[in-house]
Amino acid sequence: MRKYGFMLRHLALLPCLLLTMPASTPAVAQSAQRVPVEQVSTEQKAHFVENLVTRSVSAQTIEKSGDKGAELKLTEARSLVERAKDDLAKGKAEDANQKLDEALRLVNTEARRLSQSEVKGKRQQEEYERRHHAVLTFLAAYERVARVKQMSSGAKMQMARIRNLVKAAEDKARDGRMDDANDTLETAYRLARGDIREMRDGTTLTRSLNFASPEEEYRYEHDRNDSHIMLLQFAINEKSPPASRLIRIDRLREEAMAMREKAESKALSGKPVIAIEAIVRSTDTLLKAIRMSGVWVPG
Numbered sequence: 001m002r003k004y005g006f007m008l009r010h011l012a013l014l015p016c017l018l019l020t021m022p023a024s025t026p027a028v029a030q031s032a033q034r035v036p037v038e039q040v041s042t043e044q045k046a047h048f049v050e051n052l053v054t055r056s057v058s059a060q061t062i063e064k065s066g067d068k069g070a071e072l073k074l075t076e077a078r079s080l081v082e083r084a085k086d087d088l089a090k091g092k093a094e095d096a097n098q099k100l101d102e103a104l105r106l107v108n109t110e111a112r113r114l115s116q117s118e119v120k121g122k123r124q125q126e127e128y129e130r131r132h133h134a135v136l137t138f139l140a141a142y143e144r145v146a147r148v149k150q151m152s153s154g155a156k157m158q159m160a161r162i163r164n165l166v167k168a169a170e171d172k173a174r175d176g177r178m179d180d181a182n183d184t185l186e187t188a189y190r191l192a193r194g195d196i197r198e199m200r201d202g203t204t205l206t207r208s209l210n211f212a213s214p215e216e217e218y219r220y221e222h223d224r225n226d227s228h229i230m231l232l233q234f235a236i237n238e239k240s241p242p243a244s245r246l247i248r249i250d251r252l253r254e255e256a257m258a259m260r261e262k263a264e265s266k267a268l269s270g271k272p273v274i275a276i277e278a279i280v281r282s283t284d285t286l287l288k289a290i291r292m293s294g295v296w297v298p299g
Contacts, residue, residue, distance in 0.1 A: 042093040042100070046084055049100045053077045058111035070110040077103040124178040128169075131185040134237035135166055138230065162188050214272035218263075221279045225260060228286040232293065239294035252289035256282045 053059055053074065062070045080103040087096035139162065165188035172181035211217040232253065241249065263278035 037093045037097045039088065039091065039093045042097050043088055045100055046081065046088060046096065049084075049103050050081050053081055053103055053107055056107075058107050061111055061114055062107070065114050067110075067114060070114055073106045073110045077106040080106075124182060128173055128178060128182050128185060130237065131182065131189050132166070132169070134234070135162065135185060135188045137233045137237065139163065139166075158191065162191050165191070214276065215267075218267055218272045218276050218279065221276055221283065222263070222267075225263075225279050225283045225286070228283050228290065229256075231295070232286055232290050235290050235293035235295035241293050245292060249289045249292055252285050252292070256285040256289070259285065 059074060062074045065071075080099045084096040084099035084103070087093070087099065139159065165184055169181045169184040169188065172178075172184060211220065232249075236246070236249065259278050259282035263275045263282060266272075266275035266278060
């Protein structure tokens, strides 16, 4: 009986508890109910959006871009702000708020698109300059070697083709067609790189090692030094070694050039044997720099 008496006493309290509870509990959807649009807050928003579409960095970016589509969107956004202000004057805060939201969306979308386009343009320009420099470096070095060699007709045609490709790329870049310019330069670069790899394999710049005199051997070694200078520049352009490694590469290059100057001085003073020793040491040093850059060249 004690057990049932305890239960009855608590059941008797249930009606009182129910009466103290609210008729209905707030639903999750009610807690996320949209805040009503008010006249004062919408007027403040209109002031902010008007500044955005007229004087902000985003508006200036669109105005200076030369992009007709973006300029039309900015004009549309400004028109929406003016219409929103008219709505506010008539007490239509809800309509005004919708127009302000659309103006915001238009300006932000175009400014973001132009920013992404600008980043892409800079990357295209950097790629163009890097490829352009690599191909011109190859042409200059190859022609320097050609001055002391008899270049074959096939090699001459190849060089002419590369020059024509470079000119075509330059014309396209001037017209603002950076994608096409880079594609054309890439073709020229592949051709140049292929020739250099042939040199690396010894199929283009080598000749018989039966020398008639020390002077002839020196000229051969000097030519080989020329080709390694060219290969080093190619390796740096192709592999883009980190700055810390570039410092060491530059030191090796400076050391190699100093030995090359010594060799040339000895050759001019009629000491070809000493000149040969110095130019070979220069080439060996260049070889170390080339390998350090990330391109393997047989010794």
